[in-house]
Amino acid sequence: MGSLAIWGWLLLGQGFFWRTDQRLPEHEPYHADEGDEGTAEARARWPSVAVVVPARDEAAVLPESLPSLLAQTYPGEAEIFLIDDGSEDGTGGLARELSARLGGLPLTVASPGEPEPGWTGKLWALRHGIALARAHGPEYLLLTDADIAHEPDSLRELVAAARAHDLDLVSQMARLRVASVWEKLVVPAFVYFFAQLYPFRWVNRPGRRTAAAAGGCVLLRTEAAVRAQVPESIHQAVIDDVSLARAVQRSGGRIWLGLAERVDSVRPYPRLADLWRMVSRSAYAQLRHNPLVLLGTVAGLALIYLVPPVALGAGVLGGDTAAGWLGFAAWAVMTGTYIPMLCYYRQSLWLAPLLPLTASLYLLMTVDSAVQHCRGRGAAWKGRTYTRPQAAPEAPDR
Numbered sequence: 001m002g003s004l005a006i007w008g009w010l011l012l013g014q015g016f017f018w019r020t021d022q023r024l025p026e027h028e029p030y031h032a033d034e035g036d037e038g039t040a041e042a043r044a045r046w047p048s049v050a051v052v053v054p055a056r057d058e059a060a061v062l063p064e065s066l067p068s069l070l071a072q073t074y075p076g077e078a079e080i081f082l083i084d085d086g087s088e089d090g091t092g093g094l095a096r097e098l099s100a101r102l103g104g105l106p107l108t109v110a111s112p113g114e115p116e117p118g119w120t121g122k123l124w125a126l127r128h129g130i131a132l133a134r135a136h137g138p139e140y141l142l143l144t145d146a147d148i149a150h151e152p153d154s155l156r157e158l159v160a161a162a163r164a165h166d167l168d169l170v171s172q173m174a175r176l177r178v179a180s181v182w183e184k185l186v187v188p189a190f191v192y193f194f195a196q197l198y199p200f201r202w203v204n205r206p207g208r209r210t211a212a213a214a215g216g217c218v219l220l221r222t223e224a225a226v227r228a229q230v231p232e233s234i235h236q237a238v239i240d241d242v243s244l245a246r247a248v249q250r251s252g253g254r255i256w257l258g259l260a261e262r263v264d265s266v267r268p269y270p271r272l273a274d275l276w277r278m279v280s281r282s283a284y285a286q287l288r289h290n291p292l293v294l295l296g297t298v299a300g301l302a303l304i305y306l307v308p309p310v311a312l313g314a315g316v317l318g319g320d321t322a323a324g325w326l327g328f329a330a331w332a333v334m335t336g337t338y339i340p341m342l343c344y345y346r347q348s349l350w351l352a353p354l355l356p357l358t359a360s361l362y363l364l365m366t367v368d369s370a371v372q373h374c375r376g377r378g379a380a381w382k383g384r385t386y387t388r389p390q391a392a393p394e395a396p397d398r
Helices: 002-013 040-045 062-070 091-102 121-134 154-164 181-197 222-227 240-250 272-286 291-318 321-344 349-374
Strands: 049-055 078-084 107-110 140-144 148-150 169-175 217-221 255-265 379-381 384-386
Touching: 002 291, 002 321, 049 062, 049 091, 049 121, 049 154, 062 078, 062 091, 062 148, 078 091, 078 121, 091 107, 107 121, 121 140, 121 222, 140 154, 140 222, 154 169, 154 217, 154 255, 169 240, 181 272, 181 321, 181 349, 217 222, 217 240, 240 255, 272 349, 291 321, 291 349, 321 349
Parallel strands: 049 078, 049 140, 078 107, 169 255
Antiparallel strands: 140 217, 148 255, 169 217, 379 384
């Protein structure tokens, strides 16, 4: 009964988190006229943008992602700053080679050196990139990861939406890769759980305290970054995207988050071990490294996602008709809420009833994240370990 009641509340009272209709807002007033791109008049009408790309050992994905940035059909002034964060695989040299061969937007490759104590690597690279970019006086900053590929009009659409709706931060959750069996099982659920924790409708509604962003694609007004003291104010954050959105919101900025249609991640996670590392590296930081919050999270995941199939099994095998029907009803609601996300990822709807299995994997990943933290390994990523990263912002308001 308790699990069914919770699912009833999640269905109707958690910001309709399960819907996938939060897409880039309409913004026709800011479209350039056809054939007007590249002219001095168009460049004057459109704000200047600096694209900042932190990159560490990204030579494997850069040939798929960087050309998409170089090829942006943005009518105004735009340039790219790729910050090579101590790569050992030739990332910086490859970026220069791609730029020289393909042309497109101007590219600057720089390196900030090793992070100072108290900084995470990505935010240290962003700090360096934003400083370089601000010297050119851009009105907007596009913060995008090295594994993110953009359609040619992606930057134009982001800026147009931000201008049309007077937004200080516009973030799109890139469509993650779903090719392997494990990616199909785990990846759509990753976005589903994120939306459940930070309902996009709440994020996008002025006046609410819920704040979140997707770090792979964030368009940020430079003035808002200065006002929020970004990235200095969040320099220890492992969950940097949510921390960034929180900082901008607290400083009076308007934020927006939605699902992407023109932005895709090209990073593969073919094995369960790859996905496990991706989730577990920051899961315990999301819980503020609090054992009591961890226990509550484990209990909550079990009650919400595991009890329904167990109750149904008890009803079928043990003859408890009431428990069986309640478990079936809760599982049915759970399955129904997952279907829109599977449709967005163009996956088989037969994966929807398997959500309890996926949730059990996430439960184990979260526990493993806490175990690794207790062993002093913290949030390990690309050869760096953050033993005590900053906690994530407080949970969204209800």
